[in-house]
Amino acid sequence: MLDSSVPTFSVTTPLYYVNDVPHLGSAYTTVVADTLARFKRLQGYDVLMITGTDEHGQKIQRTAEAQELDPQTHCDRTVVKFKELWRSLNILYDRFSRTTDPRHLAIVKDFFQRVWDKGDIYLAQQQGWYCVACEEFKEKRDLLEDNHCPLHPNRKAEWRDEENYFFRLSRYQHPLEELYAQRPEFIQPSSRRNEVLNFVAQGLQDFSISRVNLDWGFPLPNDPNHTIYVWFDALLGYVTALLDEDEEPNLTNALVKWWPINLHLIGKDILRFHAVYWPAMLMSAELAIPAQVFGHGFLTKDGQKMGKSLGNTVDPLDLINRYGEDAFRYYFLKEIEFGKDGDFNEQRFVNVLNADLANDLGNLLNRTLGMVKKYCQGQGPQVMATDLAPDNPLKALGSHLGEEVSSAYERLSFTDACEAIFTLVRAGNKYIDDMAPWKLFKQGSQKEVEDVLYSVLESIRLSAYLLSPIVPRLSTKIYQQLGFTWDFDQWRSPLEQAEEFNRHQSWGQLGANQNLPPAQPIFTKLELPAEE
Ligand SMILES: Nc1ncnc2c1ncn2[C@@H]1O[C@H](COP(=O)(O)OP(=O)(O)OP(=O)(O)O)[C@@H](O)[C@H]1O
Ligand SMILES: [Zn+2]
Incomplete structure (x- = not known):
């Protein structure tokens, strides 16, 4: 039963790629989401915090192949590492959404059908530069020298020329512009909002939502020679997460209580997917748009985004084991102004x-x-x-x-x-x-x-x-x-x-006859490890 007098609040982290174990960056977004979820619970909201993993696509298939594992085994093993880290960080998530969950397939099919019925999907030739680490086509002008990706400077974008199904993003140019104008708080902080406005103002092009020559993904319902593009499926992982455990997996059930999501917390690397593609997809399926997308900054190492593909990461477990999870949580929330980049030291x-x-x-x-x-x-x-x-x-x-x-x-x-x-x-x-x-x-x-x-x-x-x-x-x-x-x-x-x-939260709660136990240190002074 829904108690309508209790306000609800739903927040998501990205569904992280399982191409490697989680790192400081993945931990950062998740700690922020947990903190906010805890604050809302404290205030008396009924809260749903969603995290999870994005497990399809070429990036994952290649990672599994490199380890001579079948992709599902690779995903299952890596997911354990994510869950362990969230436990070590005292993250109280309510849902862990995995895109290889069979229930997710049902949601993706339902959603695809709606967009198909709307006439927003068509077959055409796709040519362009593709960064597998981003799982995204890139404009030539956005690539570094020799076609390297700016987010993954150790990876070259690959030339693709293949038949794909496309989503008619161009049809949503005007509705998106209206959304941004009517709801200025939809994209935050304002620097990110401006980035999106500039991008959209250049004119939106349809994007491909299927791949050929790729096994690791859901087959396209109307053409099993294609698999569904990993991002088209991954964003819907937020919807699948809304299903109760024993509920029949369909869109109607998933959307009853928690839709639309109040807040998608993401890093700025995946802003376009959440602030442009996602609302357009939802408009096409005639679903409500989430209240807010907040794109935070990057934790950097020597000025470069820390990331799994680049391999310049710091192991959060190492910091937690040496200093404790509250130390970790406090440092990143207090020290890095939320929205800005921050170097770890x-x-x-x-x-x-x-x-x-x-x-x-x-x-x-x-x-x-x-x-x-x-x-x-x-x-x-x-x-x-x-x-x-x-x-x-x-x-x-x-x-x-x-x-x-x-x-x-x-x-x-x-x-x-x-x-x-x-x-x-x-x-x-x-x-x-x-x-x-x-x-x-x-x-x-x-x-x-x-x-x-x-x-x-x-x-x-x-x-x-x-x-x-x-x-x-x-x-x-x-x-x-x-x-x-x-x-x-x-x-x-x-x-x-x-x-x-x-x-x-008010001054004066301590009573006059408070029974105080003997004092014990609550936070021991930390020491830096001795230099080797
Ligand atoms: N350096 C970082 N600083 C802050 N957040 C990060 C960082 N790296 C990853 N994240 C968080 O993880 C999300 C991206 O998840 P993803 O699984 O793609 O991790 P990744 O390490 O960036 O992977 P890859 O290096 O393969 O691109 C970001 O949107 C953000 O929420
Ligand atoms: Zn890239």
């Missing part, structure tokens, strides 16, 4: 985490709890939020923090969310130094001591709550140190979540 990684999580937040909690033990007879401060003076600086900052951070999450500005939270954390450190509770205690000002300690602990609580979509396990540790039985990986019903959100 391990020294900086360690410095940021030590400064923010170990020093500013971890030490503050630890030393405040130490003072509570010493100056408050081992109990929590006997203070309520309402007892604090109106000019308490932490209260002043904390009173509007929930709103400020929520708005940053809504804008997908994770850097702003972290900055706002750490403004309060740093103010907490300063307040302790300024007020010197050890002096107040000596002077016998017990009430002042407890006010200071309470307001610092409450600042830490509020910060941990608002950081929980980014660092769920760290936030759980903090909440438990503050005497709450709480686990940010456990979810209640959306209505209960909404109620809790209202309370916990």
Whole structure:
């Protein structure tokens, strides 16, 4: 049963190619999607987070051949690596969509038929330069010297001259332009939107949606000598993901609850597919268009996009094993402004985490709890939020923090969310130094001591709550140190979540009789590995 009073939110990562194991770039998009999904769950939305794998096409067939495996075995093995990484990163996805799933074939057939019936598919000759790593035809002018692909400079585009079925993209030039004009938020950030507008303004050409001489893919329903172009099938993986487990796989069932998707999170490499081809395909099939496509920047190594085909990747598992998953999650969300490119540097990684999580937040909690033990007879401060003076600086900052951070999450500005939270954390450190509770205690000002300690602990609580979509396990540790039985990986019903959100995102939730367990370090200072 659908409860119409509960708002829904659906978010997707790309369905990653299984041409190799996942890397920092794949992890980046998935952590962002998970963070946003967690934030929406926290607010009381009914959330569906979709990730998965794109398993068809020449790129995968060739990868499997190189390993002397049949493609399905290769895919099955690589998918395990993706799922393992998502577990190590504490990603709570709801659906894992694989394009080799037989249910997906049913959805693709259904969709193809609609577009066919519309008269938007025809047979013609395709000539052009094809990058197998992109699985995309390229304009000669967009290639580097000697026909190398700019995204895959170690790969040459290949000349193709074959009969293909085409999708009449040109027919949707005007409707697409109308879509972009009427819904300026459809493509974000605005730099990506401009890129798309410029591309479309040059005039849209029909694109081929079938391949010959390729076995690894779904056969075209009306002509089994062709396989369906991998992207035509892959984008529909988002739709297949919407089916409940035992549901009959057809478009009508898939679209009932979660369509249209609220947000497709992608890297800018696949912007055209999501912001041009996909909405045109959906228009042709007369389906609603997703609310937003956000194309983020690249993690680079020496200025070049990190990628599987280029092989210049960093292994996320190695970083997670050495530094922990919350460190990983925090660094990439805080340090790389979402939408922009960012170079990865391990020294900086360690410095940021030590400064923010170990020093500013971890030490503050630890030393405040130490003072509570010493100056408050081992109990929590006997203070309520309402007892604090109106000019308490932490209260002043904390009173509007929930709103400020929520708005940053809504804008997908994770850097702003972290900055706002750490403004309060740093103010907490300063307040302790300024007020010197050890002096107040000596002077016998017990009430002042407890006010200071309470307001610092409450600042830490509020910060941990608002950081929980980014660092769920760290936030759980903090909440438990503050005497709450709480686990940010456990979810209640959306209505209960909404109620809790209202309370916990506000200043003043820490009670007067909080039973505080003994202090334990919550985030240990990180060390760079010694040079070999
Ligand atoms: N360097 C990167 N920075 C940020 N995101 C990335 C990066 N590389 C991949 N991604 C994410 O993965 C998506 C592309 O998935 P894909 O499976 O094609 O990975 P890939 O490593 O780019 O593969 P290949 O190198 O073979 O093109 C991007 O749209 C983005 O979401
Ligand atoms: Zn390429």
